Amino acid sequence: MIAKRVAAEKAVELIDNGMVVGLGSGSTSTLAIRKIAEYVKNGLQITAVASSKNSEKLAKELGIPIIPFSEVKEIDITIDGADEVDHDMNLIKGGGGALLREKILAFNSKKFVVIIDESKLVNKLGQFPLPVEIVPFASELTLKHLEALNCKPLIRRHNDKEWISDNGNLIVDCIFNVINDPSDLNQKIRSIPGVVETGLFIGMTHTLIIGNMEGTTRTL
Numbered sequence: 303m304i305a306k307r308v309a310a311e312k313a314v315e316l317i318d319n320g321m322v323v324g325l326g327s328g329s330t331s332t333l334a335i336r337k338i339a340e341y342v343k344n345g346l347q348i349t350a351v352a353s354s355k356n357s358e359k360l361a362k363e364l365g366i367p368i369i370p371f372s373e374v375k376e377i378d379i380t381i382d383g384a385d386e387v388d389h390d391m392n393l394i395k396g397g398g399g400a401l402l403r404e405k406i407l408a409f410n411s412k413k414f415v416v417i418i419d420e421s422k423l424v425n426k427l428g429q430f431p432l433p434v435e436i437v438p439f440a441s442e443l444t445l446k447h448l449e450a451l452n453c454k455p456l457i458r459r460h461n462d463k464e465w466i467s468d469n470g471n472l473i474v475d476c477i478f479n480v481i482n483d484p485s486d487l488n489q490k491i492r493s494i495p496g497v498v499e500t501g502l503f504i505g506m507t508h509t510l511i512i513g514n515m516e517g518t519t520r521t522l
């Protein structure tokens with residue numbers, strides 16, 4: 303927890319008055335949201351957009367001013383976690399199922415800051431099952447095409463039911479074990495009709511902040 307916390311706190315230092323801030327999702331992002339709320343209480347003036355209903359609810363409860371996407375022209379900085387990060391700062395995200403909104407935020411941000419503890423660093427992506435958001439219609443066919451890309455696709459379930467994303471879609475966790483060419487795989491998956499988005503974030507990270515158990519951080 304300390305590794306995630308120091309990475310989150312370091313990232314929050316990058317926020318200035320007047321910024322539009324994108325809020326990520328997951329446990330590391332939650333630590334960042336809590337720190338942002340402290341700054342807001344102490345006078346920092348920002349507006350924020352959230353990448354999930356959970357993050358939006360938490361931010362509102364903590365007094366962070368949230369604006370709807372319809373009012374956002376550009377985001378100054380988005381701070382978000384990741385499930386795996388490779389040497390090129392490519393990511394797997396979506397362990398919490400928020401990948402689509404997270405990718406929209408990252409794509410529309412001047413600065414996309416990723417915060418992780420050092421256990422998330424890998425030589426090659428793919429040990430963590432790749433989350434892919436798909437529409438529920440004809441999901442069996444979409445799964446068949448995912449399987450043809452040499453993975454084991456499993457529809458995410460919770461309490462014996464299919465888990466539904468904030469966008470009303472399904473999440474498929476694709477077990478690849480090793481992803482040799484993340485960019486090529488991302489394109490192949492996105493070309494399957496029925497796929498909404500993948501959890502591969504290729505070339506999107508501007509800054510990576512890695513926290514460790516000693517309570518220090520490294521910024522790339």
Ligand SMILES: O=C[C@H](O)[C@H](O)[C@H](O)COP(=O)(O)O
Pocket residue numbers: 326327328329330331382383384385395396397398399400401404
């Ligand atoms: O959908 C969830 C997000 O992509 C999270 O940022 C990712 O799963 C990392 O989560 P955590 O910070 O809890 O490890």
